[in-house]
Amino acid sequence: MGLPIEILLVEDNEGDIILTKKAFERGKIMNRLHVVKNGQDALDFLYKRNGHEDVPRPDLILLDLNMPKMNGQDVLKDIKSNDDLKMIPVIVLTTSNADEDILKSYQLQASSYIRKPVDFKQFGTVIQTLQDYWFTIVKFPSKN
Amino acid sequence: MxxxxxxxxxxxxxxxxxxxxxxxxxxxxxxxxxxxxxxxxxxxxxxxxxxxxxxxxxxxxxxxxxxxxxxxxxxxxxxxxxxxxxxxxxxxxxxxxxxxxxxxxxxxxxxxxxxxxxxxxxxxxxxxxxxxxxxxxxxxxxxxxxxxxxxxxxxxxxxxxxxxxxxxxxxxxxxxxxxxxxxxxxxxxxxxxxxxxxxxxxxxxxxSLEQKVKERTISLEKSNLELTRSNEDLEQFAYVASHDLQEPLRMVGNFVQLLEEEYNDKLDDEGKEYIGYAVNGVTRMSVLIEELLQYSRLGKKNHSYEKVDLDKIVNEKLTDLSMIIDQKNAIINKPVLPSIICVPGQIGIIFYNLINNALKFNESIQPKIDIDFKEEKKYWNFSISDNGIGIAPEYQKQIFELFKRLHRKEEYSGTGIGLSICKKIINYHKGEIGLDSTVGKGTTFHFTISKNLDNHE
Structure with missing residues (x-):
């Protein structure tokens, strides 16, 4: 498997984008992190439209919930109602610890719900664990 | 006629x-x-x-x-x-x-x-x-x-x-x-x-009577509306606290640490110490927000009483506490606890907080914690005893007040919310909490949970 892992990060907070990038850089697995900053762009990316015609199909989506215009839950709903896109694991990565957010995300078929830690070391561990789990342990359907 | x-x-x-x-x-x-x-x-x-x-x-x-x-x-x-x-x-x-x-x-x-x-x-x-x-x-x-x-x-x-x-x-x-x-x-x-x-x-x-009834009804409806609105505000606040207050805090914490890691060679020891204080402050603030949120969410209308296996819940809490138990080299004695009717998500918090306190405020070489219960006619009586530092009689009432702390943060960490949460949960279960304590010898917290809890009350 020489191909890098394609990851789509849907995140509006610049700080979080940097932190996530840093955490992935430190990971052992070769990956390419694509960043979109709102829900609408995320859907454009996934449907390869509006300037996103040449992007790869992501292997994993990291989705923030609180975003302007179209929030994470709407994006999740859209992804899971598309027969092709719904196979991509979506991991909700957010600050919120509200029960209703957690419940709603799983109801909308998120693969997991992860709360961003306050501690950067912990955040690194979370990203590392995520990579290990989704790209070395879990088996996906063949890309072709 | x-x-x-x-x-x-x-x-x-x-x-x-x-x-x-x-x-x-x-x-x-x-x-x-x-x-x-x-x-x-x-x-x-x-x-x-x-x-x-x-x-x-x-x-x-x-x-x-x-x-x-x-x-x-x-x-x-x-x-x-x-x-x-x-x-x-x-x-x-x-x-x-x-x-x-x-x-x-x-x-x-x-x-x-x-x-x-x-x-x-x-x-x-x-x-x-x-x-x-x-x-x-x-x-x-x-x-x-x-x-x-x-x-x-x-x-x-x-x-x-x-x-x-x-x-x-x-x-x-x-x-x-x-x-x-x-x-x-x-x-x-x-x-x-x-x-x-x-x-x-x-x-x-x-x-005039009709008029009065009408006026009262209107004012009642108005205050009802205000109550609903303030309830909604409170829930909105809880959500804001859980997300919007945590997010900037998280930014500070993460970036200060990133700064420490990426610019390690440019920072002297003093700089690293300062960063340590910053991270510590952020972590404490985060815990404080989390606990306040937990406190404000207690007693929310959607909690319902269910029969739960208390033994299983307390064992889970002991697993969560295993790190500090190991650190302190503590012994926990616990009989098999009964199944009781309570709010499943809340009952564990009481045990977690009380056991955590028993471990935290304990300077013994080997902390010893005894969990016990007694079944009474109308309620369950639980007790958690320790051989910790104890609480002087004059402070025994204050400790249940919100944010009340008896020690400096440098001595014992904590937010001063834990026991208030316990008290609120116990009140919600029609019970009471109290303690017996001798300074230097240890403390026993005991609390009751009513057996007569009805979801339709």
């Missing part, structure tokens, strides 16, 4: 205006029936006189005309006042006129004149009655004077002195009858006025 009788001929005769007031309606009916009967008698006897060719010397024509006038007056004005006056006038002068032909002051017709003020009393009121009494007395006096002076009477053989007797009797009878009616009318009016006033008061009272 049935509908047929209320639609009789008299009802047609009574003018619309008089139908509104039941008292007037009754009076008008009496008056109209009186007029109709009188008219019928007069007309019939007049016709009979013509048929039988009897000499009609009596003023039938005049009386019929007057009766017609009176009825017309009542009908047109819709008022009993004119009708009453008219009828009184009619009676007095028709009967008075008749008496000149039927015996003068000795005629019974003259005595019938007394009906005139009575009719006025009944129909047109007290003043009319009084007026016609005075007219009648005056009429009697004038009649008496004319009779005794000129002898206009057709009755022969009148004796001197008798007219005086008739006059006195006539006046006295009229006056006393009118007096009786006067008193009766006055009393009746007074009573009716009182009744009317009472009814009006009652209506007013009813109205």
């Amino acid at each position: 049935n509908h047929q009788s209320s639609k009789g001929i008299l009802d047609i005769l009574v003018p619309e205006k008089l139908k509104k007031n039941p008292a007037d309606f009754r009076k008008a009916k009496i008056l109209m029936s009186f007029l109709v009967v009188l008219w019928l008698i007069l007309t019939l006897s007049y016709i009979l006189c013509i048929v039988l060719v009897i000499d009609t010397d009596m003023p039938f024509g005049w009386s019929t005309l007057l009766l017609a006038l009176v009825s017309f007056l009542i009908y047109m004005t819709g008022s009993l006042k004119y009708g009453g006056h008219g009828l009184a006038f009619l009676l007095m002068f028709v009967l008075g006129g008749l008496s000149t032909q039927s015996g003068g002051i000795y005629s019974m017709d003259l005595a019938y004149c007394i009906m005139s003020p009575l009719i006025a009393f009944l129909l047109a009121g007290k003043r009319a009655g009084l007026f016609w009494t005075a007219v009648l007395i005056l009429f009697y006096i004038v009649y008496f004077t004319l009779e005794t002076t000129y002898g206009i009477s057709f009755l022969e053989g009148a004796k001197v002195g008798e007219p005086n007797y008739f006059l006195i009797v006539g006046i006295l009878t009229t006056t006393s009858i009118c007096g009786i009616i006067w008193v009766y009318e006055t009393e009746k009016n007074k009573y009716e006025d009182e009744l009317h006033d009472a009814k009006e008061n009652l209506t007013e009272l009813n109205h």
Whole structure:
């Protein structure tokens, strides 16, 4: 498997984008992190439209919930109602610890719900664990 | 009263205006029936006189005309006042006129004149009655004077002195009858006025009562709305606290650490120490927000009581605490706990906080914590004992207050919310919490959970 892992990060907070990038850089697995900053762009990316015609199909989506215009839950709903896109694991990565957010995300078929830690070391561990789990342990359907 | 009788001929005769007031309606009916009967008698006897060719010397024509006038007056004005006056006038002068032909002051017709003020009393009121009494007395006096002076009477053989007797009797009878009616009318009016006033008061009272109920309902609805709104605000706040307050904090924490990692070679020891303080502050703040949130979420309406395996829950909490248990080299003694009815998500928090405190505030070489329970008739009694630093008696009540801490943060970490949360949860389970403690020897917290918890209360 020489191909890098394609990851789509849907995140509006610049700080979080940097932190996530840093955490992935430190990971052992070769990956390419694509960043979109709102829900609408995320859907454009996934449907390869509006300037996103040449992007790869992501292997994993990291989705923030609180975003302007179209929030994470709407994006999740859209992804899971598309027969092709719904196979991509979506991991909700957010600050919120509200029960209703957690419940709603799983109801909308998120693969997991992860709360961003306050501690950067912990955040690194979370990203590392995520990579290990989704790209070395879990088996996906063949890309072709 | 049935509908047929209320639609009789008299009802047609009574003018619309008089139908509104039941008292007037009754009076008008009496008056109209009186007029109709009188008219019928007069007309019939007049016709009979013509048929039988009897000499009609009596003023039938005049009386019929007057009766017609009176009825017309009542009908047109819709008022009993004119009708009453008219009828009184009619009676007095028709009967008075008749008496000149039927015996003068000795005629019974003259005595019938007394009906005139009575009719006025009944129909047109007290003043009319009084007026016609005075007219009648005056009429009697004038009649008496004319009779005794000129002898206009057709009755022969009148004796001197008798007219005086008739006059006195006539006046006295009229006056006393009118007096009786006067008193009766006055009393009746007074009573009716009182009744009317009472009814009006009652209506007013009813109205103001209704108004008050309406006002109260409106204010209740308003405060209900405000309550709902403030509840919504609170929930909104909880959400903001869980997300919007945490996010900037997380940024600070993460980036300070990133700074430390990426610029490690450029920072001296002092710089690294400062970063340590910053991270520590952020972590504490984050825990504080989290615990406050937990506190504010307690007692939210959607919690329901269920039967849960308490032993399993407490074991889970002990697993969460395993790191500090290992660090402190502590021993935990716990019997198999029962299954109880409680709010599943809350009961564990009590055990977690109390065990955590027992470990935290413990300087023994080997902390020892005993968890125990006793089943009582109406509640479960739990206890958690430790061999920790203990709490002085003067502080034992304060510790359940929100943010109350007995130690500096540098000595023992914590937010001062834990025991407040425990107390709130226990209250929600209709229980009580208390403690026995000796400084330097240890503390035993005991609390109860009611067995009588109902979701529908």
